[in-house]
Amino acid sequence: MIGVISKQSEVSAVKEFFQLFKTPWEWYVPHRGYGLVITTTGEVPADPGINAIAVYDSRATPLDHETGIRIRPISHPTWLKFNDADLPLYRTASVLESAEAPFLHLSGSSQGVGLEIVGTKRHIVRIGYDLFEEVSVLLSEGQPSENAGIPTLELHISLLRSIMLRVGAPFVEVLPVPAGYEFMACLTHDVDFTGIREHKFDSTMWGFVYRALVGSFRDALGGRTSWSKCRRNWRAVFSLPLVYLGLIEDFWLEFDCYMEIEKGLGSTFFFIPFKNYPGTRNSQPAPKRRAAKYDLLTIKKEIRALIDNGCEVGLHGVDAWQGTEQARTELSRIQEVTRQPNAGVRMHWLYWADTSPKALEEAGLSYDSTFGYNDAVGFRAGTAQAFCPLGGESFIELPLIAQDTALFYPDRMGLSETEAMDSCRQLIRQALLFGGVLTINWHTRSLSPERLWGDFYREFLNEIKEHRVWFRTAGQAVRWFQSRRALQFERVQFVEDGLQLKVSLPTFEPGQPPFTLRIHHPMVNGAVETDTGTQCPYADIPWKGEAELTLVQPEHSRS
Ligand SMILES: [Zn+2]
Numbered sequence: 153m154i155g156v157i158s159k160q161s162e163v164s165a166v167k168e169f170f171q172l173f174k175t176p177w178e179w180y181v182p183h184r185g186y187g188l189v190i191t192t193t194g195e196v197p198a199d200p201g202i203n204a205i206a207v208y209d210s211r212a213t214p215l216d217h218e219t220g221i222r223i224r225p226i227s228h229p230t231w232l233k234f235n236d237a238d239l240p241l242y243r244t245a246s247v248l249e250s251a252e253a254p255f256l257h258l259s260g261s262s263q264g265v266g267l268e269i270v271g272t273k274r275h276i277v278r279i280g281y282d283l284f285e286e287v288s289v290l291l292s293e294g295q296p297s298e299n300a301g302i303p304t305l306e307l308h309i310s311l312l313r314s315i316m317l318r319v320g321a322p323f324v325e326v327l328p329v330p331a332g333y334e335f336m337a338c339l340t341h342d343v344d345f346t347g348i349r350e351h352k353f354d355s356t357m358w359g360f361v362y363r364a365l366v367g368s369f370r371d372a373l374g375g376r377t378s379w380s381k382c383r384r385n386w387r388a389v390f391s392l393p394l395v396y397l398g399l400i401e402d403f404w405l406e407f408d409c410y411m412e413i414e415k416g417l418g419s420t421f422f423f424i425p426f427k428n429y430p431g432t433r434n435s436q437p438a439p440k441r442r443a444a445k446y447d448l449l450t451i452k453k454e455i456r457a458l459i460d461n462g463c464e465v466g467l468h469g470v471d472a473w474q475g476t477e478q479a480r481t482e483l484s485r486i487q488e489v490t491r492q493p494n495a496g497v498r499m500h501w502l503y504w505a506d507t508s509p510k511a512l513e514e515a516g517l518s519y520d521s522t523f524g525y526n527d528a529v530g531f532r533a534g535t536a537q538a539f540c541p542l543g544g545e546s547f548i549e550l551p552l553i554a555q556d557t558a559l560f561y562p563d564r565m566g567l568s569e570t571e572a573m574d575s576c577r578q579l580i581r582q583a584l585l586f587g588g589v590l591t592i593n594w595h596t597r598s599l600s601p602e603r604l605w606g607d608f609y610r611e612f613l614n615e616i617k618e619h620r621v622w623f624r625t626a627g628q629a630v631r632w633f634q635s636r637r638a639l640q641f642e643r644v645q646f647v648e649d650g651l652q653l654k655v656s657l658p659t660f661e662p663g664q665p666p667f668t669l670r671i672h673h674p675m676v677n678g679a680v681e682t683d684t685g686t687q688c689p690y691a692d693i694p695w696k697g698e699a700e701l702t703l704v705q706p707e708h709s710r711s
Pocket residue numbers: 342343344468499500501
């Protein structure tokens with residue numbers, strides 16, 4: 153069990169951190185006995201029941217005075233080297249100068265930011281920054297897009313886990329992915345357009361004509377696209393009059409194509425509630441081209457077909473992010489068409505404010521999936537796990553990890569298909585390491601001219617399918633994380649040769665895959681030394697709602 157002593161301002165960050173690193177913890181109570189106590193206030197209790205203490209603080213503490221550690225604040229941005237990864241810090245940090253050899257360094261330097269003080273009665277680990285201040289930044293504003301590729305919050309969890317192993321504290325955790333799977337994937341589609349017919353002689357149509365004729369010719373010349381795609385785009389431009397006359401099909405209407413590509417995977421479509429309304433921002437009208445040109449009521453049939461095919465339909469919010477009233481109006485407009493009791497939301501153009509989670513929660517939306525980047529792919533919150541933004545009560549955010557336009561638009565990342573696939577593979581690698589949900593947004597109209605990003609999308613899905621992946625709609629993914637959040641450790645008792653464990657959950661839904669309980673039982677004598685510290689064996693136990701588990705430690709790990 154972990155005991156925590158934190159600043160008052162960090163309370164919600166602490167609670168949320170231990171939903172993501174799901175391991176037993178509580179606010180420190182004297183003389184209760186803890187494997188590890190984490191403190192960010194500088195207070196180090198002289199409690200003999202504490203096996204180890206981790207002091208996460210950038211300021212000098214009384215402990216530093218006693219143990220001869222000198223604190224040297226460093227200007228940020230600060231980068232740490234941990235397990236071959238670069239870990240950015242967003243708040244104040246300090247170098248720790250001491251006779252002890254550090255186990256955590258600044259990137260590209262021998263200066264220490266983490267060390268263990270040896271020769272004391274208990275393990276004391278000193279870290280030169282405040283973990284929960286970092287978590288607060290990640291779960292509210294998030295990281296800047298230049299650090300998008302770094303799963304920073306997951307690295308903080310890994311670092312704490314490695315400290316627990318280093319000090320020999322036995323613990324159990326619930327992995328952020330169901331038993332039997334390596335990660336989850338959620339395929340989503342923002343519906344900004346439903347046909348080019350709605351864009352006769354407007355800026356969208358002229359933009360299309362220019363990019364299809366000039367842009368794709370230039371790209372083919374430069375080897376960034378194939379000549380066959382260029383020919384398809386040219387043909388599409390010259391077929392426009394026939395589309396407008398209704399003589400041939402509108403090539404921007406793609407629902408059937410997506411249902412074909414994603415057969416059985418279950419995807420989520422977010423629809424804009426109002427036609428010709430761009431919304432507002434800072435009390436000013438948003439740019440005109442933010443307005444959708446389709447009317448929800450005229451595509452009722454298509455929306456019903458999506459639902460009948462196991463897809464989910466949600467709100468692509470226009471003003472919902474700004475207040476409860478706006479969110480309520482937009483939600484009821486979507487429900488008029490879906491006739492479903494619940495709906496989630498993602499904002500059009502990813503508009504967002506600190507107050508959005510609270511507004512959306514009060515309006516009755518069931519989740520949000522806006523927290524991501526327009527100009528990068530990766531982990532804005534430093535994790536692919538669904539989480540509770542610090543401004544809300546219990547409202548869940550399913551972070552958006554990758555969208556097509558961020559990868560390919562020249563003024564965004566502007567990648568070639570080969571470069572984009574490298575980026576996507578990197579995201580898959582992170583998902584394999586840390587679990588969570590790979591939430592992808594492929595816009596409708598992206599399969600058609602002039603984008604033609606359908607082949608790439610198919611290939612990306614094939615890469616994902618090479619792994620054991622649980623495909624869920626956004627709402628289903630969120631419900632799985634809500635279930636994991638509701639799980640409680642009633643009793644965790646490490647005894648001589650094993651563990652007595654009582655875990656409870658209000659409802660274990662039928663058909664739900666088991667959770668994985670990972671039991672770390674570090675035995676100091678049997679520990680394996682690695683470059684990064686002490687690594688200990690663990691055992692994975694699938695948990696399907698049993699009332700009580702008694703686990704006997706494997707023979708080989710007993711000392
Ligand atoms: Zn949009």
